[in-house]
Amino acid sequence: MITVYGIPNCDTVKKTVDYLKQHNIPFAFHNYKTEGISKLQLKNWSKQVGYELLLNKKSTTWKACTPEEQTAAAKPGGAIELMAKANSLIKRPVIEKDGAVIAVGFKADELLQKIKG
16 A cells, blocks of 8 residues: 655645556555654654655755754754654655655656556
8 A cells, every 4th residue: 555645735745646646556645734743653764764864954844943953853863853843844755655665755757666666
């Protein structure tokens, strides 16, 4: 089963959802804003792909973080705490297949291969 994690008003998430629908790939959508995201899930993803890939330092939310928060996010525990508190800091979308992260962000040419592979 494919699960797409993100927020529905994100352009990249919209592109991902549209792409999956166009290719008739069934998926579940997990909305961070309404369903949240657990620290345990963030730790699991971090083990798979690294917290550095998950933490979106280009976001306006990151720019609004205090210098202390940004410094704390330089370590896995601090980054996970910050992403759990402000889930807009998680790069979108995170795409899982059967519990394994297959993509962070959206690249159409790679996604289909990862889903089928």
